[in-house]
Amino acid sequence: MCHFVRKSKGMIKSERTLKEVKQLDKFYTQQFCDRCHGSLKDGRTMSMFNEQCICMKCKEAETRREDYQKAVDADREEIKKRNWNFKGIGF
Numbered sequence: 001m002c003h004f005v006r007k008s009k010g011m012i013k014s015e016r017t018l019k020e021v022k023q024l025d026k027f028y029t030q031q032f033c034d035r036c037h038g039s040l041k042d043g044r045t046m047s048m049f050n051e052q053c054i055c056m057k058c059k060e061a062e063t064r065r066e067d068y069q070k071a072v073d074a075d076r077e078e079i080k081k082r083n084w085n086f087k088g089i090g091f
């Protein structure tokens, strides 16, 4: 018999990135986007390029950048290397 127990409480939806692992308290309490200074009430996420807490609109704009995949790949690489100080490839 195989039992699959899900321990996470819905916090991690897909593949975990270093950004998600590192999210700081500030990240959860701040009210405005670091990039456009818009409200974060509709959701927040950490930039894949640096450690800014950004709104979903800014995130969407990020994912459309040509080097977005590069930023994601770099992030995953640093996780493998256990480099928790990696801040992203820069915005």
Ligand SMILES: [Zn+2]
Binding pocket: 033, 034, 035, 036, 037, 038, 054, 055, 056, 057, 058
């Ligand atoms: Zn924004």
